[in-house]
Amino acid sequence: MKNIKVGGVPEHFNYPWKVTLKNNEYKKHNINLSWQDFPGGTGQMCKALRNGDVDIAIVLTEGIIKDIAAGNPSKIVQTFVKTPLIWGIHVGANSTFQKIEDLEHATIAISRFGSGSHLMAIVNAYNQGWDVSKLKFKVIGNLQGGIDALTNGEADYFMWEHFTTKPLVDNGTFRRVDDCPTPWPCFVIAVRNEVLESNFKEVKKVLDIINKETTNFKKTKKLDSTLAENYEQQLEDIQQWLKITEWNDGKPITKNLITRIQNKMVKYNVIEEKKNSGEFIKNMYI
Structure with missing residues (x-):
């Protein structure tokens, strides 16, 4: 039995992983897959990949591209959610x-430098025509840290996934002033290079299983009510989220897509320069 550790945010995007784990899909193929929630988001997962604390991570596209460019010894193997994330x-x-x-x-609450909440604050500032070099940040760790910082005045605004924070808007903790969608597919699957070398077949099987689940995921009976209950969401919010969210059906990620994303990241001042797009990806289906 091969041990593989997977990490992701505790949000509705990753429910297909919970389903496949519950059904023991991986154990049928002699893979002991363990899941770890990362409430701190992509910055926390990039660190976990670097430290070897996880083998596979479902991370925000902009965060992992920036971190691989900065030396994270991992590769993107495919897109996981191909639609934008609404911040x-x-x-x-x-x-x-x-x-x-x-x-x-104003001062911006961010989970970590290099996280989605940090990088998308830069994208939003660029969209508004603000001077990105003058942005002020307060590191708060995770969503609860954002709640605390906005409540006690340590920070002025906080960007997080629209539907995850909707209950906090509904209960009067937050007030949403606007939305900012990512200008690229939002989640990708990244794997440590060491794991790709030692457990290539097992990683490929993991991808086969999760892609099979996401292909027909939206046709799951009573999915909207299940997600609403599991993630403490209003039914109509989950229904709206399902309408605008599409998972990748297993198509490999291409150098062309990484190049296009890097071009946008340079334009938005999220990264300073482009690197060879082939350095970021590993095609599992050659």
Whole structure:
């Protein structure tokens, strides 16, 4: 039995992993797959990949591209969710900030430097025509840290996935002033190079299993009510999220896609320069 450790955010995007684990899909192929939630998001997972704490991570595209360029010994093996992520831009319920224009000089809560909440704050600033070099950040670790920072005034706004934070908007913890979608597919699957070399067949089987699950995932009976219950969401919010979310059906990631994403990341000042796109990816289906 080969041991493989997988990590991802504890959000509805990753429910297909929970289903396949519950059904013991991996053990049927002599793979002992263990799942770890990373509430700190992509920055936390990039660190875990570097440290060997996980073998596979479902990470935000922009975060892992930036970290592989900075030396993370991992490869992107495929897109996981091919639609954009909708980032809600949140302020505290009692904040004096009313609209996005008010936030130009405000302090931004981010989970970590290099995380999605950090990089998308830069994208949003660029979209607004603000001076990216003057952005002010407060590192808060995770969603709970964001709640605390906005509540006690340590930071002014916080960007996190729209539907995950919707209950906090509904209960009056946050007020959402706007949304900012990613200009690229949102989640990819990254694997440590060492694991690709030693367990290539097992990693490929893991991908086969999860891709089979996501191909027909949206046809699952009573999926909307199951997700609403599991993730404490309103049924209509989950239904809206399902409408706009598409998983990859197993198509390998291409150098062309990585190049296009890097071009946008340079344009948005998220990375300073492009690197050879072939260095970021490993095609599992050659």
